[in-house]
Amino acid sequence: MYNLLKGKKGLIFGALNDKSLAWNVAERAYEEGAEFVLTNTPLSMRFGEIDELAAKCNTIVVPADATSVPDLENLLKKTMEHFGGKIDFILHSVAMSLNVRKGRKYDDLDYGFLNKTLDISAVSFHKLLQVAKKLDAINEWGSVVALSYVAAQKTLYRYNDMADAKAMLESIARSFGYIYGRDKKIRINTISQSPTLTTAGSGVKGIDGLMDFTERMSPLGNATAEEFADYCITLFSDMTRKVTMQNLFHDGGFSSMGMSYNAMAMYQQSLDNTETND
């Protein structure tokens, strides 16, 4: 590999199993010479396989609920103790919607669930950044990345209240990116990833149809979890030091497409069928 992260120390949220985007990033970061601490909720640690990943990457796991400020303080302090100093990168790969899980439609949301969705999937990012800044946990030119989705900009049927959470997440990256950049030269970005078959991804109803659609509509096809990890490594590396406050689409071109040749052909064909079948 390229040793892009040699000497860098980090913190990775959200590796649940080997399908997780965060799991793929951890494996690639390890290959590129990084050292990092892994974290997830105590519950997911019981059901997931994170200990296996920790053993593979020769590291420790510190449990934390990303919505709890005391948990985040403990996590960042333990991480700094582990390394005997500050860190260089953080991956926030955390999301959950009880409205999606419980099948509540967007025009019939449970507002208690909505608050949870926003807290877990967006506000937790602000909490993490605020705690990290107060503890001065990140070195100058450090890099923080969170995971987003194009439903923040465009309506994708069934993405539900998670679209609102992603819009807020991207806004937090910009607002905090200004302050953390100005004060400490730390960069903050979101990567907007193609739909990917992970545990969270599979929770979105109709994900198979959606993935087929985006695969066909993207000139380069959907981005896989492995490709996501490659891209993420570049953002943690010193090769992207002036990239901040951005939402970066990693989606094979999908977000810039309106109509493709194949989709047009298919549309005309089904229109013709409708006409002849009448």
Ligand SMILES: NC(=O)c1ccc[n+]([C@@H]2O[C@H](COP(=O)([O-])OP(=O)(O)OC[C@H]3O[C@@H](n4cnc5c(N)ncnc54)[C@H](O)[C@@H]3O)[C@@H](O)[C@H]2O)c1
């Ligand atoms: N899979 C996709 O299609 C896709 C596309 C774009 C963006 N994303 C985003 O990628 C991120 C990671 O999801 P994934 O697809 O790898 O699925 P995943 O289910 O493997 O990961 C989600 C993680 O969030 C963690 N989590 C949930 N609540 C938490 C809390 N309170 N505190 C700490 N951690 C908590 C879970 O334990 C899990 O590890 C999410 O932000 C998701 O929205 C996913």
